[in-house]
Amino acid sequence: MADNLPSEFDVVVIGTGLPESIIAAACARSGQSVLHVDSKNYYGGNWASFSFSGLLSWIKENQQKTDVSDEWDDWRKLILENEEAISLNKKEKTIQHIEDFCFGDQDSAEGVEEAGALPKLPVFGAAGAEGFAQESEEARAAVESTVPESTEPEKATGTEPASAREGSDAEITSEDTSSHSAALGESAGELGQTEAAVPEASAQEPKKITYSQIVREGRRFNIDLVSKLLFSRGLLIDLLIKSNVSRYAEFKNVTQILAFREGKVEQVPCSRADVFNSRQLAMVEKRMLMKFLTFCLDYEQHPEEYQDYENSTFAEFLRTQKLTPSLQHFILHSIAMVSETDCSTLEGLQATKKFLQCLGRYGNTPFLFPLYGQGEIPQCFCRLCAVFGGIYCLRHPVQCLVVDKESGRCKAIVDHFGQRISAKYFIVEDSYLSESVCTNVHYRQISRAVLITDQSVLNTGSEQQVSILTVPPVDLGKPAVCVIELCSSTMTCMKGTYLVHLTCPSTKTAREDLEPVVQKLFNVNTEKDAENEELEKPRVLWAVYFNMRDSSGIDRNSYDRLPSNVYVCSGPDSALGNDCAVKQAETIFQEMFPTEEFCPPAPNPEDIIYDEDEIAPEESGFSNSPETKPEASTEEMSSGGSAAVEKADNEE
């Protein structure tokens, strides 16, 4: 545990978000020695996902406005005369305006605590994480009692959000009168409660889910801070496949595309099968839609169809086509997913074509969602990096970058423990840069809401649907709101609930931007005062709103005094896909190592070693001892064997 870090690397990566993790993997893969650190004790930065209790604790941490003072100045001694230091942020300020609400009867949640896999054990949480590095006895003691309030500021940064369950101090400001999530508090210590039979929310009968059930089943939630999907022909899928990182993850198909029109949620038919099976479309409409979509697929070949409208918006162009208003709505908002006011005809055609091209690769919609949440993806790249020798340190804040005055290049970092670590290249996530470097940087914001609901927004035969819904703006010119609804089989929420993510570029606070949409789609009233029609809508059990900084698309030159060998990665952008992060990672990697290939395939064990099933045909008998004929395969012997032996077929 007291393992010291080596003091020299080729590349130091600070932050474990998606672009940083891809770069770390690419560097390790091409033979660089990589140190990858994060000041948090979880992976992913703003790309992370949390259990329910983890999210509560993240909320709490971000509501504490306390600044971390520089209590420790000794590191300055480590800076030599011909060097200067660029301090890094201790506490990031990328999240604002967090408000959370509990709509259930949370009295019953009093004293309830999250059930673990091993109910009898004391919970291993924040204190444990800290204690991990300490004397073990001490850590155990801390764990077994309640979690001590972190008073030291530097401890607060290290506090593990994934441990809020025991947060007797979890005071969450709750504006809704019908609720206060603080009820969650009082839970620590009463370990006995855990054993209370965990009711399996039955899939069949519609059961009312209570707040205490959510708390108890909190581990089943994997709540993403950013809500994104993977375009089945997008850069991220290509990269996952190309690099073989895909073997670490599994995906679910988005099963339906929805539209919100005239106060109703409807399914958008987009594959040919959907078009022909659609009940809502009349035969004429089916024909219109097919004809138009077929045109979009090779619109470049038919310029005569659209060249008169090149200076119009796509919405205007659609009006000139033989399309009914509902079809226009579907195409504009749910297929092209573009703005009614700002999108040109060409951009709209391009978007429609991209959508159509992505259809059918993995399913009937163009999108995939990672099991356990988007937060898995950075971790998968980190694993690849680790497999190729990258060293990982969470809970590892960095004091400063050390810059050589003469050359202007960054030479080293000094970490929070006073260790000086030198490297040739430095990758820093935007939120780590202190204000002095970012004075000229203008950030946009993303508005986010996350809801836990009890029903799907569209009741179909199957309750295991993954849906994307675009809600057009009420006021023209405002951004549309993207709604992604996840069911429990995505492993992001407990059975009987849905996890709903709302996202749009901010115009105001997240709540101001998104609450109107939430009210249209969901029942946010307590049972008594709900109107009848409200009761038919899905009920919101719990909700959180927050604004997240969008640091994408910032020109490198807007950062002040940035040494040339320091590269900045941005946090998540507001777009639906992940192309921005992948592009950024590839660009930065190529700037650093122009001659190296970006993430070539890691050898696949199954490609290198013959499967026993193949070399051992029938008679060798699975019943006698396969142990004597092990199918041994070793993954990724770092021999750089990118020329993996390709076996066309691994069938048994």
Next chain:
Amino acid sequence: MKGMKQTNPGTTESKLETVHVTSMDSLIKIIMLPLQTALKIDNPRTGLAKHKLKVCLLGDTGVGKSSIVCRFVQDHFDHNISPTIGASFMTKTVPCGNELHKFLIWDTAGQERFHSLAPMYYRGSAAAVIVYDITKQDSFHTLKKWVKELKEHGPENIVMAIAGNKCDLSDIREVPLKDAKEYAESIGAIVVETSAKNAVNIEELFQGISRQIPPLDPHENGNNGAIKLGKQTSQTELATDADLDGVDIVLSNQLSELALSCM
């Protein structure tokens, strides 16, 4: 999907990327796809159902995690095995009752050194082997922390097996077997003292795990029809959404041809 490739040669390469068709076996499998669970593949030759089990390794650095796997999978022991970098995944299949258990054994890739294991490491694990070194009291303490971490991030019904390794060195033992047994009992884990060096109890360790794994429930869809990307064995073995969609796409192509011709 595979079926589609054969029945409909006009499909694109991208679809081939997710699935390959090469043998009659695979065709047979497609036909049976809807009947099978994702993780259970009836082996046409033996009639045994194959159950894939992800097993993750945990424990202090140097306790012998890699050595245990190396002994189990390759029946080999190397005194000078280097700390794990690079090699991080091994598989081995053993029979268990009416099933074949294919262990997919994940090593930590060194991320545990600074306590930075990614939760994705535990995802979907059927079992965890938590290793300590009987000659190092410290490693037994850390073991308890790994158990807690598993509780936090691991799957709910994970089978836990504690291995007190290096039992060939019992003359310099620091951890009494009794302590380990008591602890294991308190958390419902299997416990056994092993020696990767002398091949003591290594088989037994994994057999113990096998016995704790409930047989596949033919009604339960093992992995919820999750999709794996890329060219992988699992791809051809798993009944994925993509497979089923493939069928759907074939159907829809025909449908649309019909429909278009009616227009």
